[in-house]
Amino acid sequence: MGEKGPSRRISFILIIMIFVALGLSIAAFFFAADAFVGQDSIQGIYFLMMGIMGFTFLTYMLIQTRKKTVKLLIQPQQVATTILCQKCGFKNIRDFQRGDYILKEAEECPKCNEKMLISSIYREVKEEKG
Numbered sequence: 001m002g003e004k005g006p007s008r009r010i011s012f013i014l015i016i017m018i019f020v021a022l023g024l025s026i027a028a029f030f031f032a033a034d035a036f037v038g039q040d041s042i043q044g045i046y047f048l049m050m051g052i053m054g055f056t057f058l059t060y061m062l063i064q065t066r067k068k069t070v071k072l073l074i075q076p077q078q079v080a081t082t083i084l085c086q087k088c089g090f091k092n093i094r095d096f097q098r099g100d101y102i103l104k105e106a107e108e109c110p111k112c113n114e115k116m117l118i119s120s121i122y123r124e125v126k127e128e129k130g
């Protein structure tokens with residue numbers, strides 16, 4: 001099991017897992033209560049432990065999901081600058097730097113050493129829902 005595997009389609013599986021864990025935990029608590037009523041304290045404790053573990057897992061999962069969402073919201077908007085060589089058409093995309101404007105002369109083209117021009121500046125929209 002990878003600890004920090006970047007998975008984008010995890011949310012659906014996560015929801016199912018949360019529901020399964022919730023169901024099992026509630027069931028475990030019911031079994032525990034039933035066992036305690038039936039004077040079977042060992043079995044009661046066993047089910048109670050299962051229920052607590054289930055809820056711990058559930059809380060952990062919810063915290064993880066929330067962390068991920070917060071991280072996505074905090075993430076600043078990325079602005080990219082496209083630099084184009086007028087001579088050979090070489091295109092380079094880099095992060096926006098202060099003072100960048102369209103048609104501004106940029107660094108030299110790595111292919112033909114001609115001065116390149118900034119052709120466009122745009123905001124990289126990264127929409128990730130789920």
Ligand SMILES: [Zn+2]
Nearest residue numbers: 085088109112
């Ligand atoms: Zn060039």
